[in-house]
Amino acid sequence: GENVEQHPSTLSVQEGDSAVIKCTYSDSASNYFPWYKQELGKRPQLIIDIRSNVGEKKDQRIAVTLNKTAKHFSLHITETQPEDSAVYFCAASTPGGGNKLTFGTGTQLKVEL
Amino acid sequence: NAGVTQTPKFQVLKTGQSMTLQCAQDMNHEYMSWYRQDPGMGLRLIHYSVGAGITDQGEVPNGYNVSRSTTEDFPLRLLSAAPSQTSVYFCASSYGAGGTTYEQYFGPGTRLTVT
Numbered sequence: 001g002e003n004v005e006q007h008p009s010t011l012s013v014q015e016g017d018s019a020v021i022k023c024t025y026s027d028s029a030s031n032y033f034p035w036y037k038q039e040l041g042k043r044p045q046l047i048i049d050i051r052s053n054v055g056e057k058k059d060q061r062i063a064v065t066l067n068k069t070a071k072h073f074s075l076h077i078t079e080t081q082p083e084d085s086a087v088y089f090c091a092a093s094t095p096g097g098g099n100k101l102t103f104g105t106g107t108q109l110k111v112e113l
Numbered sequence: 114n115a116g117v118t119q120t121p122k123f124q125v126l127k128t129g130q131s132m133t134l135q136c137a138q139d140m141n142h143e144y145m146s147w148y149r150q151d152p153g154m155g156l157r158l159i160h161y162s163v164g165a166g167i168t169d170q171g172e173v174p175n176g177y178n179v180s181r182s183t184t185e186d187f188p189l190r191l192l193s194a195a196p197s198q199t200s201v202y203f204c205a206s207s208y209g210a211g212g213t214t215y216e217q218y219f220g221p222g223t224r225l226t227v228t
Contacts, residue, residue: 001172006155032214043203043219044156051214089155093214097163099144099207100171101217103155 006104
């Protein structure tokens with residue numbers, strides 16, 4: 001089955017700096033890669049996603065890049081703010097119905113003032 | 114439009130007890146899933162359903178049963194609770210059509226402790 005590895009497990013940045021979180025996946029058939037943000041005690045919330053026919057996608061301060069050859073995708077957050085502090089999860093979905101997601105183990109992002 | 118709802122929010126069980134975690138969605142989504150979240154391990158898929166009457170196992174199905182008699186509801190049953198099932202359980206739903214993958218919407222979660 002699919003395996004998703006996520007790094008780093010913790011990341012501390014100064015307010016205004018950029019943050020990058022990286023994930024690799026194992027199944028070359030995976031074709032959908034969402035990123036979720038989870039605040040303490042809350043449900044995961046989708047912040048951005050990318051499909052395998054696209055190399056990059058941006059939404060304001062957030063961007064995701066995908067390298068299908070390397071089976072690698074990354075989340076980029078620019079101009080970080082204290083409210084960006086949360087746990088971020090990457091995930092991968094393989095075709096075949098059911099929208100089954102395999103998640104990475106999460107990155108605790110802390111934005112310091 | 115309530116989205117995905119889960120009950121209860123918190124539950125404490127003794128080893129060997131059984132219970133059902135409830136999940137409902139009002140978005141007419143075909144796909145529904147159950148995940149468990151443990152510290153340092155992300156979310157792991159327990160069971161999923163692609164429509165009423167159709168369910169299948171995910172990555173960690175042992176000790177859990179599901180059924181889907183309606184599009185709206187997808188309950189998760191713990192047959193004989195064990196301390197290893199202490200976790201936060203999330204239900205999720207999404208559209209499913211033509212093999213395209215769509216955004217999953219998560220419920221608020223149920224925090225289960227088994228003593």
